[in-house]
Amino acid sequence: MAGIYIHIPFCRQKCYYCDFYKTVNTSLKQKFLTLLNEEAKVRKNYLENETVETIYFGGGTPSVLTTEELDNILWNIDANYSISPDAEITFEANPDDLTPEYLNGIKSTGVNRLSIGIQAFQNEHLKKMNRRHDATQAEEVVRKAVETGFNNISVDLIYGLPGLTDEQWKESLQRVFQLPVEHLSAYHLTYHEGTPFFTWLKKGTLKELSENESVKQFNILVEMAEQAGFEQYEISNFARDALYSRHNSSYWLGKKYLGLGPSAHSYNLLSRRWNVSHVESYVRGLEAGSDYFEEEILSNKDHYNEYILTRIRTKWGVLLSDIRQNFGTEFYDYLLKQVAKYKKSGLVLLSEGKLLLTKEGLFVSDEIMGDLMII
Ligand code: SF4
Structure with missing residues (x-):
């Protein structure tokens, strides 16, 4: 899909x-x-x-x-x-x-x-x-x-x-x-x-x-x-x-997508690619068969960060089983350590293996995401 x-x-x-x-x-x-x-x-x-x-x-x-x-x-x-x-x-x-x-x-x-x-x-x-x-x-x-x-x-x-x-x-x-x-x-x-x-x-x-x-x-x-x-x-x-x-x-559930047109982003589970944000350069690049985009191959850390970034603000949340299975115990342990900081804050909710932001947490989601991601 x-x-x-x-x-x-x-x-x-x-x-x-x-x-x-x-x-x-x-x-x-x-x-x-x-x-x-x-x-x-x-x-x-x-x-x-x-x-x-x-x-x-x-x-x-x-x-x-x-x-x-x-x-x-x-x-x-x-x-x-x-x-x-x-x-x-x-x-x-x-x-x-x-x-x-x-x-x-x-x-x-x-x-x-x-x-x-x-x-x-x-x-x-x-x-x-x-x-x-x-x-x-x-x-x-x-x-x-x-x-x-x-x-x-x-x-x-x-x-x-x-x-x-x-x-x-x-x-x-x-x-x-x-x-x-x-x-x-x-x-x-x-x-x-x-x-x-x-x-x-x-x-x-x-x-x-x-x-x-x-x-x-x-x-x-x-x-x-x-x-x-x-x-x-x-x-x-x-x-x-x-x-x-x-x-x-x-996007939030990590599916593949193709982005067409200037500034459009694409993702194929392995890399991220983004077209130039300029109509003229886009047209010229396609006409000449030259590059009109940049591309980045994603590391395991990038994938982990992306997963946190996209899932934490949704009702589907971050699944601890996904973290362990897809990114390994090192990332899993890191996430649990970071989440522990928020235990009494009322900003996050960890229940049945799913990590979600509470209503209060949603408004400071950028800060929490920054803490859960690996820089
Ligand atoms: S400038 Fe164009 S793209 Fe931006 S909000 Fe207005 S109509 Fe939409």
Whole structure:
């Protein structure tokens, strides 16, 4: 079982907080699409003919693609890989792109899961982030998507935004839980170097929420999600009726995946590989048959660290039997020694051979992970 991630590196405009690789210059779009198909062909053996269970279009903004362009990418993937008949095909989209015609078009290509970037339900915050849609539009689009026949919809929200009050955060969550959506990804704002938000923070023109305020918003999220019947299956991900993101879950459960397009990462259980984060270099590399990626062969220690990093924040947790079997007694003993430090902290839970973070532990997961990993 494997997954394919496809990075569409174009955006109509840049959001002020975002550090994903993207460009607003679409002059190379046609060339990019041709070479994306070429990359999919050239790398057809990467997954060693394993059945592809999930395909994920991320970016950038996949909804800058026309329906025909999307169809062409999927057709080429289908021609080169063994795709499961019930594969999850997720398409990230911005609300302003999802017209009724476009929704119909993408539905006809076989996309069966939408991930809609709503981010907030207050127009003042949407403007501050430089988003192109407004709150009403976001709600209308979700309802239209359901009318079109989509029955697996995820929305993204951001909390910890500068000036976001608890009341506004509660309002956003309420509005999401009233919508016919099955999944919520809610991320705390990160100030990434190189983004306008980071610059404004450094200049003091933008004020970061305090740690206490952030923890409070995280707790509001967890409580309201639970009340609405959404299960927290990963620190930032919540699902109704076990409709987890199969694609992201496969990352967390250590499955193989192939990443196509600039900045996309791939993993084949032995090595990790990442494409250059630059459309021009990507296109040039593929045209010339020269390298457009870097690769790292993973050591036993890397695999152990990766396992801790991906599993500890999920409901599946770290299985001690996996650690002993896959990484040996040295790593197993190290982990138990590190976990012992947290025995009375109430931050981790070790039960029936499974290590999990508690609700309190989830918020300081980076610190705990750092302690459990081997540097
Ligand atoms: S958040 Fe999405 S739409 Fe906004 S700049 Fe980043 S990739 Fe583009």
